[in-house]
Amino acid sequence: VIDPLPPATTSYGPAAVWGVIVAVGVATFCIRLSFIYLFGRIDRVPPAVTRALRYVPAAVLAALVVPAVVSVEPSLTGTLTADRFLAGAAAAAVAWRTENVTATIVVGLVALWVLRFAVPV
């Protein structure tokens, strides 16, 4: 089964790319500076915001990970045996056991290479 590959490279030009870099950079800087700068005027994050922010990393990261690892195939077996899914599952196990970024990357990539190049399908 061959994944429908997304376009390999961006078709945005340098101006758009730099526009994104600057926009995200400036916004991120404002986030970083926010309370450090405003201290004395606003000392605390409103509790409701704090509560919601607790879920942002889990939600955003999961929304990035799942579609990149799971590709929905016509059959359930196809979905569960796609190389990225199996490699992702191995990496998730390592992430859960070690919470180590490097180990997760290494195991995930090696698993992908083994499945791609060493296992005849």
Added chain:
Amino acid sequence: MDLPRLPQTAREGVRASLPLLVGVVPFGLVAGVAAVDAGLSPVAAVGMSVVVFAGAAQLAVIDLLRTDTPLVVVILTGVVVNLRMLMYSASLAPYFQQYRARWKALLAYFLTDQAYAVAVARYSEASVDTDTGADEQVDADAGVDRGETAGRDPSVDRRADGDCRGADGDGPGVTAEGAATDTATDPDGVDEGRDRFYLGVAVSIWAVWVCATAVGVGLGRGLPDTWGLDFAVPLVFLALLVPRLEDRSTTAAGVAAGAVALAATGLPYHLGLPVAAVVGVGVGLAAEGVRTS
């Protein structure tokens, strides 16, 4: 490590950052590889590490640019990924209150998950010992005044300058600021060198991050596409995600967001990601509400 030109507190910061750098290197390599893989120029790839300086957001932005996602969604995603730093900013604010605005801006630029974690651990330890810091938040205005005064007093300037010149070796024009914000005049005396310790940690991370990105750019241009190195990006996200699933409500948030993102892959304008994130946060809050009520 011998860093004779750095003041003691800055050296302690550099030393405290060393174990973290082991994790920064592969992450930076991936950021560089992924950027050139996605068709960004080498300069834009390294430029992003300097301007944005936030790994997860950079990888998200790179990934979305690669798939030609509308720019509004790309930017919003990058920003949302970094919203967590509001918490860090709020948490560090009382410890940085005595510094001048421009120095605060510099400190803020270097703020990362790792630098925050190390710095706040040290500061809170110190404030337990001496019972200052967070408890004196009300005194914010006085604190600011103190910083300003120190900056204008030439004698203080000179003394502080000689003491901390080395810490600011990474950029011209920084030294004067460092002198102005030296906390030697702080009557409490306990927070002396807070900024130096923080910068020791944070600038080390920054330098390694930018260098690792540059090396990754070199690697990315040399490695064949069939190796699937772009898969390293979701692997990094995975490694960051798993520790965040710390209890039932955060896990509910992650599961819901992942499911929605997968179901929404067909949505126009790549709206799946923001929709999934919002649903995930909502489900997390709902799960928390169910548990506590």
